[in-house]
Amino acid sequence: MTERDRLDLRGLLPPNVMSSEQQIERFMVDLKRLEVQARDGPSDPNALAKWRILNRLHDRNETMYYKVLIAHIEEYAPIVYTPTVGLVCQNYSGLFRRPRGMYFSAEDRGEMMSMVYNWPADQVDMIVVTDGSRILGLGDLGVHGIGIAIGKLDLYVAAAGINPQRVLPVMIDVGTNNEKLLKDPLYLGLQQHRLDGDEYLAIIDEFMEAVFTRWPHVIVQFEDFQSKWAFKLLQRYRNTYRMFNDDVQGTAxxxxxxxxxxxxxxxxxxxxxxxxxxxxxxxxxxxxxxxxxxxxxxxxxxxxxxxxxxxxxxxxxxxxxxxxxxxxxxxxxxxxxxxxxxxxxxxxxxxxxxxxxxxxxxxxxxxxxxxxxxxxxxxxxxxxxxxxxxxxxxxxxxxxxxxxxxxxxxxxxxxxxxxxxxxxxxxxxxxxxxxxxxxxxxxxxxxxMYLFPGIGLGTLLSGSPIVSDGMLQAAAECLAAYMTEDEVHEGIIYPSISSIRDITKEIAAAVIMEAIEEDLVEGYRGVDARELRKFSKEEILEFVKNNMWSPEYPTLVYNQD
Ligand SMILES: NC(=O)C1=CN([C@@H]2O[C@H](COP(=O)(O)OP(=O)(O)OC[C@H]3O[C@@H](n4cnc5c(N)ncnc54)[C@H](O)[C@@H]3O)[C@@H](O)[C@H]2O)C=CC1
Ligand SMILES: CC(=O)C(=O)O
Ligand SMILES: [Mg+2]
Missing domain, CATH: 3.40.50.720 (NAD(P)-binding Rossmann-like Domain)
Known part of the structure; x- marks a missing residue:
């Protein structure tokens, strides 16, 4: 821990500091598991292998990774997102290679305001945070739940065109009540039971204060918190911070x-x-x-x-x-x-x-x-x-x-x-x-997934200080209206995931228009609130499109002529 502090690494690695022996064991368990997964895996026996290959590409070449994901979203959303992401979280101690995102643990109380500066990016637009207490329908997966925050942010980049340099997956590790993980010497998180009550709240409060101090315009999406806390935290923060709960509000x-x-x-x-x-x-x-x-x-x-x-x-x-x-x-x-x-x-x-x-x-x-x-x-x-x-x-x-x-x-x-x-x-x-x-x-x-990217993007570009009920309702109505009469008669009530970027653009525009209607807009970068209010619907759609990041290699060397 001293080394981590000296090197400004606190929060950039999972909380459990492991010996080399443990690391070797973790790697070997994973290597052996590959054979088992190929036999007993879900509908796609190669799902985890595909995830590994994509994950390595993500580490190596971000632009290429998102090019692949966007071009083949129908094929690979089920790998980086549900269902495979569930399997990934269940096996995360073995799959973990390089850290991605930040870890705030119960051991970091009082440190969060400074450790938030360990994150290298000066600008963060979107945070997806979980405490790992209810990952999909798989229950408490503790610190391994970070996989869901990473998967959701992959969709933010692919669907909403949020710049990947400005997304931050976060795991808040307050312990786990998963007895199997508590006994597993290879578990990457704090091996203690979950904190609860005021102690728990104090940690989440400290985290919120820290991230909004460093990045006042960030949007925080709460993901896969057990119901007991999901509603309480939403009520606690929704009128003061730019946040929403995906499971409660996005699903709705x-x-x-x-x-x-x-x-x-x-x-x-x-x-x-x-x-x-x-x-x-x-x-x-x-x-x-x-x-x-x-x-x-x-x-x-x-x-x-x-x-x-x-x-x-x-x-x-x-x-x-x-x-x-x-x-x-x-x-x-x-x-x-x-x-x-x-x-x-x-x-x-x-x-x-x-x-x-x-x-x-x-x-x-x-x-x-x-x-x-x-x-x-x-x-x-x-x-x-x-x-x-x-x-x-x-x-x-x-x-x-x-x-x-x-x-x-x-x-x-x-x-x-x-x-x-x-x-x-x-x-x-x-x-x-x-x-x-x-x-x-x-x-x-x-x-x-059809809504949260558009809710996040629309909120970001409107500059609204909160995510209002009206903005969420506008997003839902926009998604409903996306389907034609012919499609619904055929029983097609949601669009194909292959058009997710277009849907997200439309939803973001609907969210901005509602924010204008509710007088919540504060503008985004070069476009101030007054200008935004004057935009027609077409201009808003254009504004959204122009602010969606696409994976392109930058030109570094120009020809002289
Ligand atoms: N499709 C989507 O976009 C989303 C799906 N979900 C899924 O919804 C599921 C539930 O999530 P949460 O509400 O957060 O979980 P939760 O654990 O808080 O709630 C589960 C509820 O199901 C009830 N339940 C358990 N056994 C039952 C039974 N035999 N009959 C009827 N009800 C029973 C429980 O009493 C509880 O009320 C998860 O599998 C999650 O993946 C969650 C968010 C979005
Ligand atoms: C989709 C999602 O957010 C969930 O199952 O929790
Ligand atoms: Mg969820």
Whole structure:
């Protein structure tokens, strides 16, 4: 540690200082694991090998890396992002070669304000920070969760054109409650249980103060914090810092866009959304984020008043690990309480506190079944059979949990039980299903990757000091409007990832326009707020496009003539 301090390296390496023997062991374990992964890996047995090759290119030649990623985004997003990034985090102690990003640990209390200057870049536009407590649906992966921050920022560069020299992945290591990691001598993080309560808050506060002191215009995206802290931290910082929580707010926007697409796919106008009956499995940061946003969207369509907000509540049934949530639930989570069903009402529907998902689907006959439970296969044959009773002409299934093995059901299961007309979306990518009769069952990827790059870029270019609800709503509406009537009728409710750069540009422009509307713009670099306010929509789109970084080799030597 003394050496690290003398060389200004504090924070630039994982917290656990390892001996050479441990390093050799770590390398050997990884080398041996390669053979195992090739045999037991997920759908793509070479996924980890591809990640290694890409990662080496990233270390060697950043321009080339992003050229490859942008040109082949459909093929390599599943490698640098979900699902492979989950596997990478699970195996990070072996895969770790060169450090990337910064580590702030519980041992760094009181040091963060100075160690933030160890980062070599004078300008940072975008930080993605995690504490590793809930990585995708894989639980607490401790310091290895840094992989998710790196993967998200890869998409910021590829999709939003944020300059890679100005992104910073951050891991806040407050310990881990993962017993396997606590016992693993090769674990790269602090081997202690997670700090909690005021001690935990003090560390996050110190981090926020440090990064905003050095880079006052940075945007901080909170990623994969356990639900318990996700909401609290969002409330704590959202009115004072340029920050948002991707799992709560980004996921909500993507779900809203998909839900509106599902309404259109039924041949109904979007304004019919408040009539949809929606069953949500999972009441964590993602599920509750979606529920709050969907309720607000319905309320706006119903007149945007107190009565409308109350009426919208009755369109949702929420099932968590203990079954249907009602007002009778003991120790009801505060964030879930607005969606707890009234007992009388639920009894009339033939349901009760704790009713199973199958029972709820059977009785409610929902238009939409949405999963953010992190439980692979939760939408069993029985649940899907029950959904056959849906009153919708085209029911929709959102199996949004990540990575692939955590999806609540596969598209094959959904289409084979519910037929060709069902709308299907999943958090991680699946291949379209060929019905063999000339028809294709479309698998949409309902993932917050469609929104967070545009939210970040739009916020950056607007100069807005906060990320407002209106800006998030504008992003979601823009994504919904991106799909044509023909596409939604075919069951395509999200765009192809190959157009992610164009989508992100449109979303960023929508975010800027909303920031102008709310009088939040403060300008960006040469363009001040007054100038920005005068821009037409086309000029805003042009402004966004011109500020998106593209990977090009700089010209270093010019011909004389
Ligand atoms: N597609 C996307 O863009 C996104 C997907 N996610 C995914 O959502 C999942 C959940 O994330 P969080 O909400 O943060 O996690 P969380 O752990 O806070 O919440 C999980 C929820 O699922 C419930 N649950 C557990 N077992 C269940 C069961 N058998 N039946 C019904 N509910 C059950 C739990 O009670 C809890 O309410 C993760 O897999 C994550 O990868 C999260 C953010 C974005
Ligand atoms: C996609 C994402 O943010 C998650 O699964 O947590
Ligand atoms: Mg996430």
């Amino acid at each position: 926007g993507v779900a809203i866009a998909g839900l509106l697409g599902a309404v259109r796919a039924q041949g109904r106008p979007m304004i019919d959304f408040p009539k949809q009956k929606i069953v949500v499995a999972g009441a964590g940061s993602a599920g509750i984020g979606v529920l709050n946003a969907a309720r607000k969207t319905m309320a706006r369509m119903l007149g945007n008043n107190e009565a409308a907000f109350e009426a919208a509540r009755s369109q949702f049934w929420v099932v968590d690990a203990q079954g249907l949530i009602t007002e009778e639930r003991e120790n009801l989570d505060q964030d879930a309480s607005p969606f707890a069903r009234k007992v009388k009402e639920i009894n009339r529907q033939g349901l009760r506190e704790g009713a199973s998902l199958v029972e709820v689907v059977q009785q409610v006959k929902p238009d939409v079944l949405l999963g953010l439970s992190a439980v692979g296969g939760l939408f069993t044959k029985e649940v899907l059979e029950a959904l056959k009773g849906s009153t919708a002409t085209r029911p929709a299934i959102f199996a949004m949990s990540n990575p692939t093995t955590n999806a609540e059901c596969t598209p094959e299961e959904a289409f084979s039980i519910l037929g060709e007309s069902v709308i299907f979306a999943s958090g991680s990518p699946f291949k379209d299903v060929d019905f063999g009769n000339g028809h294709i069952g479309h698998c949409n990827q309902g993932n917050n």
